[in-house]
Amino acid sequence: MEWPKNTERNKNLRQVIAFTSFKLLSYAVVMILFLILAQIIYKGISVISWEFLTAMPEDGMTKGGIFPAIVGTFYLVLGSMVFAFPIGVLSAIYINEYTKDSFYKRFIKLMTNSLAGIPSIVFGLFGMTLFVNTLGFGDSILAGSLTLGLLTLPVVIRTTEEALKSVDDSFRHGGYALGATKLQTIRRVVLPIAFPNIITGLILSIGRVSGETAPILFTVAAYFLPKLPTGIFDQVMALPYHLYVISTSGTNVAESQPIAYGTALVLIMIVLLVNIAANTLRRYLGKKVKMN
Amino acid sequence: MKYFLKKLTGKLIEGTLFLSSTVTTLTIILIVFFLFREGLSLFKHSPIEDGFVVAINSQNTVKKITSPQIMDIFDQEITNWEMVGGKNDSIILFRIDNITDYYTEEQMGDTLQHIPKLLSRLVDSIPGIVAFIPASYAGADFKGRILELDNISLRKFLTDKEWYPTAQPAAQMGVLALISGTLWVSLGAILLALPLGLATAIYMAEIANEKTRRVLKPLIELLAGIPSVVYGFFGLVIIVPLIQQVFDLPVGETGLAGSIILAIMALPTIITISEDALRTTPRAMKEASLALGANKWQTISRVTVPYAASGISAAAILGMGRAIGETMAVLMVTGNAAVMPHTLLEPVRTIPATIAAELGEATQGGLHFKALFALGCILFIITMMVNLTVEYISAKRKYSKR
Numbered sequence: 145m146e147w148p149k150n151t152e153r154n155k156n157l158r159q160v161i162a163f164t165s166f167k168l169l170s171y172a173v174v175m176i177l178f179l180i181l182a183q184i185i186y187k188g189i190s191v192i193s194w195e196f197l198t199a200m201p202e203d204g205m206t207k208g209g210i211f212p213a214i215v216g217t218f219y220l221v222l223g224s225m226v227f228a229f230p231i232g233v234l235s236a237i238y239i240n241e242y243t244k245d246s247f248y249k250r251f252i253k254l255m256t257n258s259l260a261g262i263p264s265i266v267f268g269l270f271g272m273t274l275f276v277n278t279l280g281f282g283d284s285i286l287a288g289s290l291t292l293g294l295l296t297l298p299v300v301i302r303t304t305e306e307a308l309k310s311v312d313d314s315f316r317h318g319g320y321a322l323g324a325t326k327l328q329t330i331r332r333v334v335l336p337i338a339f340p341n342i343i344t345g346l347i348l349s350i351g352r353v354s355g356e357t358a359p360i361l362f363t364v365a366a367y368f369l370p371k372l373p374t375g376i377f378d379q380v381m382a383l384p385y386h387l388y389v390i391s392t393s394g395t396n397v398a399e400s401q402p403i404a405y406g407t408a409l410v411l412i413m414i415v416l417l418v419n420i421a422a423n424t425l426r427r428y429l430g431k432k433v434k435m436n
Numbered sequence: 437m438k439y440f441l442k443k444l445t446g447k448l449i450e451g452t453l454f455l456s457s458t459v460t461t462l463t464i465i466l467i468v469f470f471l472f473r474e475g476l477s478l479f480k481h482s483p484i485e486d487g488f489v490v491a492i493n494s495q496n497t498v499k500k501i502t503s504p505q506i507m508d509i510f511d512q513e514i515t516n517w518e519m520v521g522g523k524n525d526s527i528i529l530f531r532i533d534n535i536t537d538y539y540t541e542e543q544m545g546d547t548l549q550h551i552p553k554l555l556s557r558l559v560d561s562i563p564g565i566v567a568f569i570p571a572s573y574a575g576a577d578f579k580g581r582i583l584e585l586d587n588i589s590l591r592k593f594l595t596d597k598e599w600y601p602t603a604q605p606a607a608q609m610g611v612l613a614l615i616s617g618t619l620w621v622s623l624g625a626i627l628l629a630l631p632l633g634l635a636t637a638i639y640m641a642e643i644a645n646e647k648t649r650r651v652l653k654p655l656i657e658l659l660a661g662i663p664s665v666v667y668g669f670f671g672l673v674i675i676v677p678l679i680q681q682v683f684d685l686p687v688g689e690t691g692l693a694g695s696i697i698l699a700i701m702a703l704p705t706i707i708t709i710s711e712d713a714l715r716t717t718p719r720a721m722k723e724a725s726l727a728l729g730a731n732k733w734q735t736i737s738r739v740t741v742p743y744a745a746s747g748i749s750a751a752a753i754l755g756m757g758r759a760i761g762e763t764m765a766v767l768m769v770t771g772n773a774a775v776m777p778h779t780l781l782e783p784v785r786t787i788p789a790t791i792a793a794e795l796g797e798a799t800q801g802g803l804h805f806k807a808l809f810a811l812g813c814i815l816f817i818i819t820m821m822v823n824l825t826v827e828y829i830s831a832k833r834k835y836s837k838r
Binding site for chain 1: 453662
């Protein structure tokens, strides 16, 4: 049978076919996500218990819990954020509020984008030579946090910049019209309005940092260290590295698989919680700002 | 006075802000400096580890020898000097551990002080010998001849296929297999991800209603948020066994497994950027198409997608860049065999995976260590080129729209 060309029916049939297949493909993407989540939640949930979260690993990491890895990841996130938050936010304020559409602005943006594109393993190499060796921090929380901090810096800058950009110029003009200086306008007008979006971006980057493995391989992560760190020059275990180790090169990969599922679930939970927290906060704070 | 103080604080704060904005640039400069300082020093170095030499009998006529030849000699694949351009004489291997085969402990002395003299005599007495010994034992009165090897060259580094970075006495530093492994896996990933990602982007930007979009968007964001090591773990427990069964392979850890995982990981990047690009199509253009009697699908395929083509290609390039640099997931599922890949159904090894897997074992400042940094340099250059291409495309888009 030959299809008549360019008739109304042919045209619409093609549209129906195209739209249906695009819809199905989109749902396939979502299905992939659900498949991953379902697999890890299904196998991981039975492993998770209070004891699993608060006990030390035992028997070559085939038994016991993942407490030191949780603590280690917590410290690394904290450390990297202490470094990346202020610098990132200040940097974004400078780019968005102080520079005009100049060469410098474009240059800084190019550099920020380039930094964001550098693979995480290269950050690992860099952190190892600069922080661990040249500055002599050794494998330590400090070295790992700084490496992770540099890695997230472009993300923090970008999200903060977006947040500042979304503040309408009329607010700034209003501030100036009332006789406020530039600094006062930024502090009292621009930042409060942009705050919900800034904080959302920052929270999302926490999720990012907690899952990064390659940058901490050679700067802080310990294979097996069943004690808690006492200072910033200590090595720590970390959740993502722990998952990598017990699922590929542990003493007994098959036996520690339940622990691996549990660790993966904890990592996923962190990402999920961070996402939910960010969205809730954005909605809540967004309302508040509007009311004012 | 008060005015002055206020102005000073303002300037101080502006200075702080300015300094913060330089941190990213500074980081890139430092990365380039440290990476290339370590990586480039590889090429000022002979393939023999520092502190060791390869010595032969002074009567031996062999003038020059390449590092693969040295490896073959010590692997006993080359057994006669004739095969490397010398006299017809069989090769006798000597490593420093073999010294006890020739001399007693008494002869070596209480503090091993006689070893240099003994080595010198040994190398002088056996015409076919090739000895791999510490350089400190081959001093001024050493009677053998020390073989000079060419430094590792950049050309060799990029075009050799043999990657035996810890081979003794001469390391084989050819990264072609690693580079092609990286490109194969990433290319496979983009071929899988692009159709799926583009379809989703078109669906979200043009077809789906606002409500569906508001559900899909955060789910895609979530997909981007899952840590790479979790993807790797998922690949290891689900995709690897699946591939092994479906294709009936001895091992499931293959390039294909890496491509599939990388494709999933590249999806959010491709979807988000393509969707943004599709959304920039001017309303007037779409309406003109509809007014001419085209239906929605014709408008999408002939107006919207062509208009956003450069943005979509930027998305594909960026997705590829991400795939090339991805470390952990690939390390966990590709099997890591450093050989030239022929199909995607073999184990392959990528550049980032090599660095992650081997840096822990490499001695600081040694040859292997430097070679891994040189790999890091290659990775840095590739991703930098990807970034600049994307910047160029998006700058051009902005310009042409004005």
